[in-house]
Amino acid sequence: MPERFKSATSVLLALTAFAVFTYLFLExxxxxxxxxxxxxxxxxxQIFGRSGIAARVERSAAANQxxxxxxxxxxxxxxxxxxxxxxxxxxxxxxxxLYVTACLGLxxxxxxxxxxxxxxxxxxxxxxxxTAVLAAHTxxxxxxxVGASGLTAALIGSALILPILRTRGHYVxxxxxxxxxxxxxxxEVNDTLGGPQGLKVPGMALFGWxxxxxxxxxxxxxxxxxxxxxxxxxxxxxxxxxxxxxxxxSWIGLNFDAVRLDETAAAVFGIxxxxxxxxxxxxxxxxxxxxxxxxxxxxxxxAPNSFTFGDSLILVSIVILGGLGNALGVIPAALLLLVxxxxxxxxxxxxxxxxxxxVILILLYRPDGLLPRRLREYFPQRxxx
Amino acid sequence: xxxLAAHGLTVKFGGLIALDALDLELQSGExxxxxxxxxxxxxxxxNALTGLYRPAGGRVxxxxxxxxGASPQAVSAAGLARTFQRSRLCLPLSVFDNLMIGNHRNLDxxxxxxxxxxxxxxxxxxxxAAKARTLTAIFSAxxxxxxxxxxAALPMIDRRRIEICRALIGxxxxxxxxxxxxxxxxxxxxxxxxxxxxxxxxxxxxxxxxIEHEMKVIExxxxxxxxxxxxxxxxxxxxxxxxxxxxxxxxxxxxx
Numbered sequence: 157m158p159e160r161f162k163s164a165t166s167v168l169l170a171l172t173a174f175a176v177f178t179y180l181f182l183e184x185x186x187x188x189x190x191x192x193x194x195x196x197x198x199x200x201x202q203i204f205g206r207s208g209i210a211a212r213v214e215r216s217a218a219a220n221q222x223x224x225x226x227x228x229x230x231x232x233x234x235x236x237x238x239x240x241x242x243x244x245x246x247x248x249x250x251x252x253x254l255y256v257t258a259c260l261g262l263x264x265x266x267x268x269x270x271x272x273x274x275x276x277x278x279x280x281x282x283x284x285x286x287t288a289v290l291a292a293h294t295x296x297x298x299x300x301x302v303g304a305s306g307l308t309a310a311l312i313g314s315a316l317i318l319p320i321l322r323t324r325g326h327y328v329x330x331x332x333x334x335x336x337x338x339x340x341x342x343x344e345v346n347d348t349l350g351g352p353q354g355l356k357v358p359g360m361a362l363f364g365w366x367x368x369x370x371x372x373x374x375x376x377x378x379x380x381x382x383x384x385x386x387x388x389x390x391x392x393x394x395x396x397x398x399x400x401x402x403x404x405x406s407w408i409g410l411n412f413d414a415v416r417l418d419e420t421a422a423a424v425f426g427i428x429x430x431x432x433x434x435x436x437x438x439x440x441x442x443x444x445x446x447x448x449x450x451x452x453x454x455x456x457x458x459a460p461n462s463f464t465f466g467d468s469l470i471l472v473s474i475v476i477l478g479g480l481g482n483a484l485g486v487i488p489a490a491l492l493l494l495v496x497x498x499x500x501x502x503x504x505x506x507x508x509x510x511x512x513x514x515v516i517l518i519l520l521y522r523p524d525g526l527l528p529r530r531l532r533e534y535f536p537q538r539x540x541x
Numbered sequence: 542x543x544x545l546a547a548h549g550l551t552v553k554f555g556g557l558i559a560l561d562a563l564d565l566e567l568q569s570g571e572x573x574x575x576x577x578x579x580x581x582x583x584x585x586x587x588n589a590l591t592g593l594y595r596p597a598g599g600r601v602x603x604x605x606x607x608x609x610g611a612s613p614q615a616v617s618a619a620g621l622a623r624t625f626q627r628s629r630l631c632l633p634l635s636v637f638d639n640l641m642i643g644n645h646r647n648l649d650x651x652x653x654x655x656x657x658x659x660x661x662x663x664x665x666x667x668x669x670a671a672k673a674r675t676l677t678a679i680f681s682a683x684x685x686x687x688x689x690x691x692x693a694a695l696p697m698i699d700r701r702r703i704e705i706c707r708a709l710i711g712x713x714x715x716x717x718x719x720x721x722x723x724x725x726x727x728x729x730x731x732x733x734x735x736x737x738x739x740x741x742x743x744x745x746x747x748x749x750x751x752i753e754h755e756m757k758v759i760e761x762x763x764x765x766x767x768x769x770x771x772x773x774x775x776x777x778x779x780x781x782x783x784x785x786x787x788x789x790x791x792x793x794x795x796x797x
Contacts, residue, residue, distance in 0.1 A: 399656070406655035406662060407641070407648045410634075414642045417631040424591050425711065426617035426645045435652075531635050531691060534666050 163216030167224055170213045173200070174488075175231040179238055181495055182245040190499045194492060201488055201526045205479075210527060214484065218536035221401060229394050236386045237379075246382035248498060250454055252490050253389035254447040259474045259486045260396045261443030266472070267481030267529070268409060269436030270416030271320060272329040275336035276471035279441040281463030282309040283448025285343070288355040288458055298360050302449040309445025310438045317437060321430050324419070336465045343460035354459025357452045360388070367453070385454040392450065396443050400483045403439075405532055412436055466508045470494075473511045476518055479525030489526060544569045544748050545590075545715055550599035552582075552589050552772075559585040561772040562599065567715065572749045574763035574780065576756075578792055582772040583752045584626055587717050591623055592616045604714065618646060622713035624704045626720045626752075632693040636684070636703055639692055640673045643707030676706050679743075680736040698729045702736070709740060718751045722758060730755055734762055756784070768792065 181193055204210050217224035232249070239245040258280050265271045273279075286305040290296055296304070319331045344352045359368030367384040403409045411432045414422040419429050452458050474493050478485025497507040518525060545567040552560040560582045567573050575583050588594045590601060592613035600609045603619045611619070622643065630639050641648065648665060649655070655662060670688065678685040680702040684695075692700060701721055708716055721737075722730035741747055753759050759766060759780055766783045768776040770792040776783050783789055 402656050402659070407650050407665075408652070408655045410638055410641055411645075411650065413634055413638065414631060417633070418629050420593065420613075421625070421629040421631075422642065423613035424593070424617060424623060425643050425707070426614045427642070428614055531689065532638060534637065534670070534689070 163212060163219070166209065166213050167216050167227070170204070170209075171227055171231045174228075175235050178232070178249075178491060179235045181491065181499075182235075182239060182242075182248055184499075187500060187502070190496070194496055197488065197492060198526070205527045211530065214530060215533060215536050218401075218405075218533050221398065225394050225398055229390055232390050233387065236383060236390075240379035240383055243380045243382055246380050246386050247454070248495055250382060250385040250389040251451070252494050253386070253393040254451045254454075255471070255474065255490045255494055256393045256486055257389070257396045257447035258444040259471055259478070259490060260393070260400045260483055261440035261447075262471055262475045263400060263440075263481060263483055263486060264403065264412070264436050264443075265440035266475055268404065268412035268416065269433055270412075271433060271437055271440075272325075272472075273332050273437070273440065274329055274465070274468050274472060275316075275332040275339065276444055277463045277465075277467035278336045278339035279309040279313060279444035280448035280451070280467075280471075281339060281343070281458075281460075282312055283445030284357070284452035284458045284463070285349060285355070286445070287449040287452045288357040289349075291358045291453065292356070298362055298453070302446055305449035306442040306446035309448070310442040313437060313441035314434075317434055320437065321433060332468075333465065336468050340460050340464050343463070350459070352460060354457060354461075357456055357458060359456060360385070360450070360453040362388075368456075382454070385450065389447075389450060389454075392446065397483055404483070405534070408432070408435070409532070469508070469515075470511060473515050476515055477525055479527040479529055481529035482525065482527050485525055485527035485529075542569055543567060544604055545750075546602045547586075547590070548600045548602070550586070550589060550601060551597045552585050552594050553597045559772050560589060560596075563769075563772070563774055565767055565774065567748050567750060569748055570746055571765065572751060572763045574759040574766040575750055575752045575769065576754070576759060576766060576783075577769035577775075581769040581792075583769055584719055585772070586769070587623060587719055587750075587752070590616065590717065591621060617711075620714035621717065622708040622711055622715070623717035624708050624719055624721060626723060628700050628704055630692050630700055630704060630707070633691060635689050635691055636677070636695070637670060637673055637688045639703055640677075640688075640707050640710050641669055644669060644672070644710045646711050672710065673706070676710055676740065677702070679740045680706060680733075697724050698733070701725060701733060705733070705737060705740075709744070712744065714746060714748065716747060716749045718749060718753075720752050720754065722753060722755045727755075727757075730758060734758055738762060760784075 177197055184190060184193065236246060236249055258276060262273055262276050265273045283305040286308040287301055290301045290304060291298065316331060316335055320328050323331065343349055349355060359366065361367065368381050370381050371379040371383055373379060411427050414427050415429050415432050423429055470493060474486060474489045477493065478489030497504050503510055543566040547563055547565045549562040549564060550560055551558065551562050563586065575586070577583055585594065589596050592611050592615065595610050600607060603621065606619055608616055608619050631642065673688055674685050677688065681699065684699050684702060692703060705721065721733060725733065751763060763780060765778065766780050767774055768783055768789050775788045775792060776786045
C-alpha cells in the first residue's frame, strides 16, 4: 500500500514540523529568533497551504481522523513534557489550547453558519465568572461546574438570538459588539462579581486530583502544575475539534453552509434557517464557555479587563488568520497570535493595533487565510468522487 | 384534477399592485407556460407561491392543502420546488453539496444521527451520491463525473443544469422554472429543455410551471399557457391560440 504509506508519512511529517515549531516558539527568548521563527512559520504555512501538501495531509487525516487526532494530542503532550519545568511555556500552551476551543466555537458560528460573533471573549468570560461563583460558593464537583459554565454561556447567548435572527450581516456584528461592551461594563459596576477588581477562582480538582499541585514524578523530577491544565485543555480542544469536524462533514454542516451562503434559497428547499442559526450560535457559545471555565481555574484570578471587545477581536482575528471555516487553521493561528505578543515585549503595547492591521492585510491579500477551507470531503478514503 | 390552484391571489408592494386577483390552475402532470412582458408579475407569482412574499389577498391550494402565506419551508414540504431567474447556487460548494440542499426533505437532520451514527450517515451520503449521479447523467454525462467539483468552476450551462437538478432531486410534485434559458444560447436552451423532458419521464406525476421569454421553447414544451400583464391574467389557452390573441399582441407590442 504505497499510497497509504505515503499519506501516513505526510501526516507524520506535518505533525513533527508542528511539534518542533511549537517547542522552539515556546522555548526561545531572543527577540530576533522569535521574529525569524514567526515569519518562517507564516511562510511555511503559505507554502504548505498553496502547494498540494496541505490537501494531501488533510485528506489523509480525514480518512483516519481518530488516528490523526490521537497523534496530534500525543505530539502536543510530548512538547509539554519537554517543557515540563517551565511554568510560563506550559501556561501559554494550555492557554492556546483553550483559545483553540473557543475559536472552534467561533468557527461553527462565523465560519459555518455565517453569524459574525464579536462577543467571543464575553462568552468566554461568562464561562470564567460562572466557574468563579460556582467553584467558590457551591460544593458542586468541578466537572459539573465546567459543564454548567458552558451551559450558562449558551443560555445567556440565547438572549441575543431574537435580534440576531431578525438581522443579517453587519447588523449581527453590531449586536454582538454591543453585547460585548455591555458585558464588560456590567462586570465593572457589579460589586457581587467583584467589580473592576475581579474574583479569585479556586484551582481545579477532578476526582480527587488537585490540579494546582506540582506533579512529582520521581524523587528529583517535578513538573509544573500547569502540566495538569495542559493535558485537560488539549483533551478539550481535541474533543471540540472532532465535534466540529463531524459537524462539518454532515447534513448539519451542509445546512449551516446553505444558510450562510443564501438564506432565501435555503428556505425554499425547506431548510429551517432559524433552527440552524440557533444551533450554531448556542453550540459556539457553549464551547467558549467551557474553555473559559478551565481558563479561570488555571489562572486563578479573573477581572473584567480580560474580556473586553479587544479580546473578542483577537478571537475573530485567529479565526480569520487561520482560514475562515477551516478548523485546522485555528491551531497555528492561535499559536502565532497568542504567543507572539508574550514573546516580543516590543509589540505587547501595540498588539491591538498590530492585530487590526493584520486583519485588514489578510482580508485584502489573503481573504481565505493561511489554510483556506477546503470542499467537504465525503469520501476521504477513496479520494475525490 | 388540479394539483395547484390560486384563487384571487393578490400581492402588493406599498401602493403598487404586483399581482391583481390572479386565478390560475395547474393540472396534475401538466406543463403550464407563464408568459408576459417584463414586470407583469410572473416572478412575483412564484415568490408568492413559495412563501417569499406574503400575499395581500387570495388563496393558494396545493393538492387540497391551503398554503396561503405559509413559510417557504412549509411550501417545500407540500411538494413545491423552484429555480431562480438569476442563479442562486452556492458557488463555493460542490455540485453534490448543492444537490443535497435540494434533497433536504429526504435527509436525516437529527443531531444524534449526524454526529454519532456515522455509519448510517455514510450510507445516506452514498445513496445521495448515487441519486445525484443518475439524475445529473440525464442532463450531462460530463457533469455527473464532476459531482465533487466546486460549482464556481463550472460554465453557465452546467450551473443551469445543476439548478434544475437541485429542484428535481427532492422529488417535488410541482416544479417552478423561472426563465431557465436566461444567459444561454438557443442551442443550449433547446438541449436543456430536451433533457428536462427526459428527466420528467421518471417523474410522471410532476407538473411544471415555466416562465420563459423564448417563445419557441414555450411552443414546444407547454400544454397550455397563461399570459400576464400588469399583474392580471389577460389570456389563457393553448400556445397557438394565445399567440394569435389580440390582447397578447397588444401587451407585448403596445397599442398602435
